[in-house]
Structures are given as structure tokens and as C-alpha cells.
Amino acid sequence: MNSSLRHFRVGYWFIGLILSLGSCISSKELVLYQKGVADKDTIVAANRYIPKIKSGDVLSVQVSSLSAEATALFNPYATIAAMGGAQQGSTTSLPYTPGYLVNEEGQIELPIIGKVMVQGLTNMQAAGQIRQKLLEYLKEPVVNVRNTNFQITVTGEVARPAMFSIPNEQITLPAALGMAGDITIYGKRTNILVIREENGQRTFNQIDLTNRDVFKSPYFYLRPNDIVYVEPGKVRVASADRTNQIIPLVLSALSIIALALSRTVLR
Structure with a gap:
């Protein structure tokens, strides 16, 4: 025995x-937004990103007025949207999203009023353009314009990597990581990669989330089709090898x- x-x-x-x-992970590698020697408790944040409409966008245009019957003529996608349009959250296969495609000339074509130039405008400005044209047909029209294909992708060392649709067209890097279930303990917080298409080219931009200067970064606010990649740390690589x-x-x-x-x- x-x-x-x-x-x-x-x-x-x-x-x-x-x-x-x-291998052990030090707490310093996990703590976000650390204060530097000369840092104060207040920091000037990056300017908020306001998206501009561009060719290839799909716009949701909702019209309302004092006459529900007349308004219905300008909302052909209302029934389709009610049956299931764009959904907030992660998607494995992208559903069909009803809306108006911005053509190569930067225009959308609406019922009755025809083509409207929207490229380079904010959603609010586009809504104002459409409203002016609707005044000929409707009394006191109200127009809401939204970009339905504002999507970002979060991959790498996060709990739930996925593609996300952003309904309010305003998303920060920390918020996007939160939607993906946050960075795992193995994720390298000092090297978050934001991949962005600018002027027909892909740019690769490294962000250090352990430094509070991230709030001043031009990549703090994400843009449509941004890809966020969280690099695995040495512990994850060593763990896989072991x-x-x-x-x-x-x-x-x-x-x-x-x-x-x-x-x-x-x-």
C-alpha cells in the first residue's frame, strides 16, 4: 500500500x-488607461466622428407627416423593415437590408421625387435635402436618414469575435471591444490593431489601451468597415506551444x- x-x-x-x-502576466499589462508621470486627471478627447455619406452606402429613409396615407407613398421599405431588416449585434451571415443604395454618382432615387444628391453629406444634411423636395407633396414632413451598413469587425483575442452592425453610427474602440465580450486575459492590450480603408488604401494603426492617450487618438472613434484585431500576447503563444x-x-x-x-x- x-x-x-x-x-x-x-x-x-x-x-x-x-x-x-x-508564464505569469503582470497586472501592469492588464490595466487600461494608465496614468503617465506628467498626466493630469483630465484629458482632451478626440473629436467625435461624424460619418459622411459615400457611394456604396445603403440608406434607410423614413418619412412621416400629418397625412399617414400620403406618407405611405414615400416609405416603400417600411413593411419589409418591419418583417426584419438590419439587426443590432453580431452576424455570421449578413441579412438583406432594405434601403436606398447610393450610386456611383452619389445619388439615391426616391419614389415620386426622384434622384437626390447625398454624397458628402451627413445624415442630417441629407434629411434636410429630402425634406425640401417633399414639401411639394407633404405638409410638415419629417425625414430620418440612417446608414444601415455601418459595420465593424472585432477579431483576435476577444471573448466573442464577430462582425457588428452599429445602429447609431457612433462607436468607440473600447465600446466595440465591450460588444465582443472584452479582451481575454491573453490579449495584448499594448498593441490593438485598427485596420481602416482611407483613400483607397488600407492603413494599419497600433493602439496602446494601457495608455490614456488613446482618448486623443484619431482611431478612438471607429468608422464603417473598420477591423479591430487584438494580438495574442506571449503567454498565449507559449501556452499553445506548451x-x-x-x-x-x-x-x-x-x-x-x-x-x-x-x-x-x-x-
Whole structure:
């Protein structure tokens, strides 16, 4: 019996030793928005991003007025949207989103009033343009314009990597990471990559979330089709490498325990 106990102890000790062979993560690497030596408790934040309409956008245009019957003529997508349009949250396959596609000339074509130039305008400015044209047909019209294809992608070391639709067209980098379930303990917070298309080119921009200067970054506010990638830290890489090395050792330790059990039974 004493021999069996020794085998058990050796086996358990061996497994525990293997599992403890891991690198540690310092708390300094996990804490966000750390204060520098000369930092104050107040920081000037980056300017809020106000999206401008561009070719390829899909716009939702909702019209209301004092006459519901007349208004219905200008809301052909209302029924489709009620049955299921763009949804907030993650998507694995993008659903069809009813709306008006901005053509290469920067125009959308609305029922009755025809083409309206919207490229380069904010949603509020586009709504004002449309409202002016509607005054000929409706009394006191109210127009709401929204970009339905404002989407971002969050990948890498986050809890729930996915593509997200942003209904209010305003999203910050920390908020996007929060939607993805936050960075895992293995994520490298000092190197968050924001991939953005600007002037027909992809730019790769590194953000350090442990530094509160992130609030001043031009990439603090995300833009449509931005990709956020959280790089895995050294611990994650080392952990993946160790897995292939540890499994045979754990099996060996279990074999020792099984051998001890078999000897005990035979006795």
C-alpha cells in the first residue's frame, strides 16, 4: 500500500509540476488607461466622428407627416423593415437590408421625387435635402436618414469575435471591444490593431489601451468597415506551444498512476 501511495504522489506531483510551468502576466499589462508621470486627471478627447455619406452606402429613409396615407407613398421599405431588416449585434451571415443604395454618382432615387444628391453629406444634411423636395407633396414632413451598413469587425483575442452592425453610427474602440465580450486575459492590450480603408488604401494603426492617450487618438472613434484585431500576447503563444509538449508528459504521468492501480488490484 505504501508503494502505491508513493506512485500516486509521484504521479500527482508530476502533473502539478507540468501544469504550473506557465508564464505569469503582470497586472501592469492588464490595466487600461494608465496614468503617465506628467498626466493630469483630465484629458482632451478626440473629436467625435461624424460619418459622411459615400457611394456604396445603403440608406434607410423614413418619412412621416400629418397625412399617414400620403406618407405611405414615400416609405416603400417600411413593411419589409418591419418583417426584419438590419439587426443590432453580431452576424455570421449578413441579412438583406432594405434601403436606398447610393450610386456611383452619389445619388439615391426616391419614389415620386426622384434622384437626390447625398454624397458628402451627413445624415442630417441629407434629411434636410429630402425634406425640401417633399414639401411639394407633404405638409410638415419629417425625414430620418440612417446608414444601415455601418459595420465593424472585432477579431483576435476577444471573448466573442464577430462582425457588428452599429445602429447609431457612433462607436468607440473600447465600446466595440465591450460588444465582443472584452479582451481575454491573453490579449495584448499594448498593441490593438485598427485596420481602416482611407483613400483607397488600407492603413494599419497600433493602439496602446494601457495608455490614456488613446482618448486623443484619431482611431478612438471607429468608422464603417473598420477591423479591430487584438494580438495574442506571449503567454498565449507559449501556452499553445506548451500544449503539444505537455500532453505526452501528462499521459506518461497518468500511465504511472494506472500502473500503480493495477499493481494494487493484483495484490
